Amino acid sequence: MTHRPNTLLVNPTVTTNPRFPLALLNLAAALDRFGDSHIVDGNIDRDLVSATLAAAEKQHYDALGIGIMGGPQVAPAIAVSKAIRERYPSMPIIWGGYFPTLYTDTTLAAPYVDYAVRGQGEESLVELVSALGRGGGNEALARIGGLSWRRDGEIVHNPNRHFERGDSALVLPYEKVGDPDKYLASTFLGRRTAVHQASIGCRFRCTFCGVAAMFGGATSLPPVERLERELSYLKYELGADSILFYDHNFFDREQDMIPMLKIMARLEMPWWCFARADALLNLSESTWELVRKSKLRMAYIGAESPSGAMLKEIRKGTRPDQTLAVAALCQRHGVIPEFSFMLAPPVNTEAETELTFEFIRELKRINPASEIITYIYTPLPEGSKHEKDRGKRESMPLLDVNGEPVVFPSTPDEWTERRWVDYACHADAPWLTDKLRRRIYDFVTVLRCRFPTVQDQRAPHWAKRGMSAMASWRYRHRRYNHPWELNIANRFVQLRKPQITGA
Template identity: 25%
Template sequence: MAYPNLNRLYLIFPPSTSPASWEPMVTIPMGIAYLGASLREAGYEVGLLDSVVEAPYQETTVDEHISRFGLTYEQIMHRIRAFKPDAVGLSCIFSNQWPAVRELSRRIKAETPEMPILCGGAHPTFLSELCMKDAPVDFILKGESEESLVDLLGRLRDGRPVEDVDGLVWRENGAIRQNPKTGFIQDLDKLPFPAHDLLEPERYFKLALPMAYEFKSPRNLPIVTSRGCPCSCTFCSSTQLWGRRYRVRSAENVLKEMDWLVERFGIKELKIQDDNLTVNRERAKKIFQGMIERPWRLNWNTPNGIAVWTLDEEMLGLMKRSGCYEIILAIESGSQEVLTKLIKKPLKLEKVREVNRLAKKVGITRTAYFIIGFPGETREQIDRTVKFARELRLAAWALFIYNPLPGSELFRESLRLGYTTEESFFEAGNQYFSTKMSSAEWTATELEALIRREYVLSYFIGMIFNPADFFRRYFLFLRYRPSFLKYFAIRTWRTVMLQLKNKKPETKPARV
């Protein structure tokens, strides 16, 4: 079918789903920002809708513990009608966004059955056939799709066959067909900078709700300087989404975007969202040295974590001088056996201790991510992780419960062993703080109680051993976001009460 008038595209980031006691995180959705820029460069009229920033405190109850934050479905439909697009694109980065994407696609198709609906993101990339069966989506584009989206739209507009579009999933004569994702953009410098202007950054600045909540200035924006990962961690789907080759933007191109962000939007801080910012050490040093030499000064941190094994005193010192005030250490486990044999993460705990010590020496705040409850993990190994997190005396740490991520090796293993199903869409918003699995050595209830206890304890340890960081953080929260006090009090109170009462009934989840 040809769509000769296909010229006007509306890309939508859906509402967020999270625990009801949380304050929502609101950050520019880089996926649709990059796609919007590529479409605009190709000559299309583009509109971007971030359903969260439009109504961050508008809360729709999903169940007793879970809420959806952002525009309601009908409000989103009203925006679509007002924009009058020729096609709609729905972003679905996280699995717990799928129920919203599914409902929106059904409403759009019921109201405008001839208008093509496109979908992309990690969840439909890895569960594409199931998503096509579950929702009236016309096309799914796997993985990064700045080039494949432009290719697809050109073919639809000209009435040409779509069967050669890289990573495309589509319907043909009642059947679902799909192409593998084989093409990844090698020259990232040729991509236009994200279309932040279509999302109005001032709204994000006023809200001061960045990713991981940490900031020094509310005038912060994200930046991504690399894609892909050279590692093969079994719990992670990054290599399947972005490819196994680590691809980078040149230091010159990255610094040019930083110049643009300062001049165009007046930012004071960067959120560097790379998974592996410092893997290419020479490029990283060029970026940091360029930041030092610039007439502006930007604070920055790494909300997605950083590759600990790439850091040393020289690198950390350069990072500090370039404006880095916090690194989030993606440690995952305090058990070397779990790291090496179970999740195959190329990290030594002795290196973590060294980097933690050196970062403190140069004046960089350290926080960390940990995961417990991996299939096959023993209670002793879990206890080692908790002990290790405490021993590091970090400013803060986050302890998550493992849930199989579609596209990861452990997800495929969990499917094979019957621990999960493809239909488990993580409907609950707290997918990182609860689980449906247990083992002979631990239960879901025990891990959830442990998470609650450590959540409270991490604040006390951070306050005792890093008082300056602790009070600076909460002073900024209260200065720019007084509502934080309400959510912090509610969340802490509920956590303490649940820990003391432990009312949650014991369940009989799948054994791992």
């Protein structure tokens, strides 16, 4: 009888607001065609190490697979890997996802990681687990696309796997994560908001973006029958009443979006998504009518910078005037634009930051309902970019606040240091001075108190109105420094920060 490989999949803890672990559900669907799998979700099982060890004690697993975004997920991934290595030293440990794709050599510098899967993981993981079940010889391992591994102590990077366009017959095994009610959250969209990812990848190649580094400009839209099947299941079987789309770029080419929007218009589930200013501006009036019928409530738009030169440098492909125009367009169509900005770039750091503050004020003047998300600009190391983009253009060396070259971590353990977790989360950078760090904090405090996010379902309306009134004089006169009264009030009201908690 042929052995059916059994894989233990782990989602490291990252949030207190659990969402369906879509990446692991896709991996499980692929693995279960040829074997079996079990999922441990650290966002549900808060004692992740104990939950993983308990699962491993119940039955034999041929391998442990851990999906890692980076940032706060690295530490729990390390803890699980070390625990499994100690208890089950012969069990192969495989890391996949953004972190091992962008930092492959760093990942395999750790003795508790045996294999790193780069890019899309479904086919690579199936082939790897199958090869390991047959003894895992070097010849078999060398044939697996997208795999990095060690041979005689040296790290080997197999060629990248060709981008796969997706399988229309794939059905996600939601039953593997237990009670779906744990994953359906109350949000500004609805009482039972689910998450879904219809497409993967993005055809744009922004130099700062992990999606571009992982997929190299490739993208894949779902067959409409699959989208209808999955959204209908979420609505009619699981009771979801709204959707957060985790597509890397939901609005791509208009002609491809129309069939999807027609399905969503029939289902009438309020939704949120990532979008681009240029794509929304290019939609025809008839397509906007479909957008309205489908109940799009908010679109997250990467504005990034008010500087056309900087947008060109990072290959964003949009212009500042398009950001302003889409703010007005969204207002006309009843969609809230959620603009993200990257503050404090390594060059002209203070001047660019102050320009961004003024640009944000202009957006709020055009459309006061615009939501603003601010991040620190933390570019990817050159070696983390997709192989198509490495060394294609000269870039200024990254220098810290003392003028010394920034040296990135060389092991996963180093990435768990607070400064590097903050870097990965776009919360801080080595070139920020204490003065500018404080300036940014104060501006964001005044801004979010003056315009509390509509996504905040916890703070009462009277409290948000009061905070807005308190902050109005500071915002009107640009008196951002040391907003002590707002900081005190926030201890009691605790306004929501959408860049941390999400929709």
